[in-house]
Amino acid sequence: xxxxxxxxxxxxxxxxxxxxxxxxxxxLRPIRIVAGPxxxxxxxxxVEWGDNKVMAAVYGPREVHPRHLQQNTKAIVQCKxxxxxxxxDERKRPGLDRRSQEISxxxxxxxxxxxxxxxxxxxxxDIYIEVLQANAGTRCAGLVAASVALADAGIPMVDLLPAVAxxxxxxxxxxxxxxxxxxxxxxxxxxALVPQSGRLVLLQMEGHMTRPELGEALxxxxxxxxxxxxxxxxxxxxxxxxxxxxxxxAFSAAGVAP
Amino acid sequence: xxxxxxxxxxxxxxxGDLLGTAEEFVPGLGAYEDGGRVYAALLGHPHIDxxxxxxxxxxxxxxPRLAEGDLVYARVDEIKSAMAILTxxxxxxxxxxxxxxxxxxxxxSKARDGYTESLATEFGVGDLVLAxxxxxxxxxxxxxxxxxxxxxxxxxxxxxxxxxxxxxxxxGCPRCGATESRKIAQGYGELAPGAPGAPAHEHExxxx
Numbered sequence: 040x041x042x043x044x045x046x047x048x049x050x051x052x053x054x055x056x057x058x059x060x061x062x063x064x065x066x067l068r069p070i071r072i073v074a075g076p077x078x079x080x081x082x083x084x085x086v087e088w089g090d091n092k093v094m095a096a097v098y099g100p101r102e103v104h105p106r107h108l109q110q111n112t113k114a115i116v117q118c119k120x121x122x123x124x125x126x127x128d129e130r131k132r133p134g135l136d137r138r139s140q141e142i143s144x145x146x147x148x149x150x151x152x153x154x155x156x157x158x159x160x161x162x163x164x165d166i167y168i169e170v171l172q173a174n175a176g177t178r179c180a181g182l183v184a185a186s187v188a189l190a191d192a193g194i195p196m197v198d199l200l201p202a203v204a205x206x207x208x209x210x211x212x213x214x215x216x217x218x219x220x221x222x223x224x225x226x227x228x229x230x231a232l233v234p235q236s237g238r239l240v241l242l243q244m245e246g247h248m249t250r251p252e253l254g255e256a257l258x259x260x261x262x263x264x265x266x267x268x269x270x271x272x273x274x275x276x277x278x279x280x281x282x283x284x285x286x287x288x289a290f291s292a293a294g295v296a297p
Numbered sequence: 298x299x300x301x302x303x304x305x306x307x308x309x310x311x312x313g314d315l316l317g318t319a320e321e322f323v324p325g326l327g328a329y330e331d332g333g334r335v336y337a338a339l340l341g342h343p344h345i346d347x348x349x350x351x352x353x354x355x356x357x358x359x360x361p362r363l364a365e366g367d368l369v370y371a372r373v374d375e376i377k378s379a380m381a382i383l384t385x386x387x388x389x390x391x392x393x394x395x396x397x398x399x400x401x402x403x404x405x406s407k408a409r410d411g412y413t414e415s416l417a418t419e420f421g422v423g424d425l426v427l428a429x430x431x432x433x434x435x436x437x438x439x440x441x442x443x444x445x446x447x448x449x450x451x452x453x454x455x456x457x458x459x460x461x462x463x464x465x466x467x468x469g470c471p472r473c474g475a476t477e478s479r480k481i482a483q484g485y486g487e488l489a490p491g492a493p494g495a496p497a498h499e500h501e502x503x504x505x
Contacts, residue, residue, distance in 0.1 A: 081393055082358070100360060100396035114396075155329070155338055159360070162396045190312055193356040195327060195338035198313030235313040235336060272311050275340055279357050280309050 048223050052209040059220065064213040067203070067263055072183070072274035075191045080167075082192025084274070086184040089217055090174035095184035097192040100162035108163070113156040118147035118166040120181055126173040142178045143168075149182060149202075149231050149241040155195040164194055175221035176204045179229050182241065187271050191278070201267040202231035202241060205256040207248055212255045214263045228256050232264035309357075310337040316352050325353030361388045361395045363433045370449075371401055371439065373424045376416050380404050383426060383439065401437035403428065409480045410442050419480040425450040427482050447482035462486060 051059055058064065068089030077083035080096035103109040108117075120142040124133045146168070154164060166188070168181035179202035186200040206216040208224035221227055226246030230239050239257075248256060310316065314337045316328055324330045325346065327339035337343065341356040363369065368390065371383035381403045387394050403426075408419040419441075420426065427449050428439035441447045451460045453470035460468040460477060462485050468477045 101394055102398055159396045190340045191358065193339060193341075193358045193360050195329075196312050197329070197331075197336070197338065199311065233313075236331065275311055276309060279340060 049219055050209075051220055051223060052211055052213075058208070058213060060217060062215075064211055065259060065262070067215045067266060068217065070267060070270050072187055072270055074187050074274045074278040080188070080192075082188040082190070082194070084184045084187035084191060086180050086187075088176065088180045088183070089215075090172060091170070091177055091180045092172040093177060093180040093184045094169045094171060095181060095188040096167045096169075097164065097185065097188040097194065098167075099164040099192075100159035100194070101165065103161065103163040109161050112160055114154070114159040114162045114164055116147045116151045116154055116156065116164045116166065118143045118150070118168065118185070120146060120168045120170070120178070122170040122173060122177070126170045142181070145241055145243065146178065146182050146185065149200060150185065150189065150196075152240045153197040153200055153233060154189070155197075158195055164189070173218075175216050175218045176229070179203050179231070182231050183267060183271060187274055190275055198233050198235040199268060199271050200231050200233065200240065201264040201271060202229065203260055203263040203267060204229040205260040205263070207246065207252060207256070212248075212252055212259060214259050226252075226256075228253075228260065230257070230260045230264070232261055232268075234265060234268050237261070308342065309340070310343050310354060311340050312336075312338055316343055316354075321350070322352035323350055325349070325351035327354030327356055328352055361391050361393050363388065363395060363399070363430055363437060365430055365433050367430045367433075368446075369395070369401070369428055369430060369439070371426050371428055373420045373422050373426060374400075376420055376422060378405075378416070381408070381416050381420050383428070385437065386425075389427060399437055401428070401430070401439045403439045403441055407431065407438075407440040407442055409447070418478040420448060421451055421454055421477065421479065423452055424448045424479065427484070441480055441482075445483050447480040447485075449482050449485055449487070451477070451479055453477065 049059055071087045073085040075083055076085045077096050082097040084095050086093045100114050108115055120139050122131050124131050166185045168185055170177045182200060182202040190199060204216050205214055205228045206220060206224050207226035208220045226248045228244045231241035232239055316335045316337055319330050319333045322335050324335050328335055329338050337354045339354045339356040341354045344353050344355050367388055369385050369388050371385045373381055373383050375382040383401050385395050385399050385401050405413050405416050427446050428441050429446055431440050432438040453460055453475055455475055456473040458470050458472035461471050463469045468479055
């Protein structure tokens with residue numbers, strides 16, 4: 040480490056091997072997931088992950104807009120990832136940018152490989168991810184939120200999709216980067232796992248790693264994903280196991296809601 | 298992925314939960330087979346059909362799927378000599394649309410009890426109809442014959458105002474005074490929750 044220009048780089052890993060926020064290299068930030076906080080959406084989830092706060096809503100399967108994207112043999116998955124203007128330190132210019140378009144694309148493609156889209160031809164499953172507060176790892180937090188929201192919406196899929204980023208910071212492979220580690224670290228490797236099969240459906244990398252480091256990072260990421268998977272499942276159980284939720288079909292045709 | 302299969306008696310399964318092996322069960326609705334194992338694809342309760350040796354998952358918050366006997370809201374698209382063609386907008390029990398906005402038909406013999414001379418006196422294009430599904434596959438056939446079923450909202454053919462029910466059960470236009478004839482539902486003008494145009498409500502009632 041050292042300083043680049045005049046800007047002071049924080050010490051990312053201390054002498055005791057602890058990270059900038061006191062975590063061990065293989066430790067996740069605290070994560071809390073609420074399934075179904077939104078009532079208008081067909082399915083929804085809120086994820087608080089370290090200093091990230093992400094809301095996801097799912098609609099569908101419903102009519103495809105724009106129409107020309109419609110496919111006669113299967114449903115399509117459309118995703119819109121958006122960061123709120125107030126989600127980062129300096130005001131983010133609202134609207135589409137290259138980064139959010141890319142993230143929307145990779146998230147939609149990740150879900151396309153787990154949703155049973157052939158069951159609903161000529162329709163679209165629409166995922167909206169709103170990042171309310173960002174602190175590195177928002178694409179993973181968004182993916183986790185969207186995945187819980189899809190399950191909440193009753194959309195058939197292979198499995199839930201836990202996701203986490205692994206990175207290289209001060210020469211060490213660490214799990215779940217926070218903002219400083221992401222900004223001043225050497226590499227960032229977000230991934231999403233299908234726990235049922237062990238397949239990865241999202242894998243990106245920024246920065247550099249050696250081949251053995253990449254192997255170590257992938258192993259660490261899979262372990263992290265499995266931990267997040269447990270939190271996701273618990274969030275859905277908390278919402279549905281209590282029997283407090285009434286499925287749409289339980290409303291009587293006479294129009295009397297129980 | 299759980300390593301232990303979930304017994305069918307046990308409450309809730311989530312997508313990706315192991316339900317059993319392919320030797321034990323055929324995957325039914327809401328389940329799938331992968332590499333000789335059967336997993337859940339939906340969040341819900343597992344259900345075993347001993348006759349078919351099939352395991353399925355009954356979703357707790359399912360995407361609407363039409364079945365015989367369901368009540369649906371549908372919009373009249375076209376009236377032909379022997380049948381009316383409608384687009385199904387939602388099932389009456391749910392505030393979620395039926396995926397794919399499927400088309401259904403009401404045959405002239407199923408529009409009302411008794412003989413019908415012409416469908417033009419029973420429906421108008423654009424009317425919102427509450428109907429029952431007589432057949433869900435391969436094509437959707439509907440009926441509006443029972444008194445509770447029929448048109449629940451219609452617009453005046455000349456001035457497009459919403460038609461109102463008059464004192465003697467006739468439909469009249471409050472704006473231009475025209476009268477029109479429809480096979481109206483008992484609950485004309487009242488929409489159940491979840492009906493298109495009905496006041497929005499939450500799919501989850503307050504637990505209090």
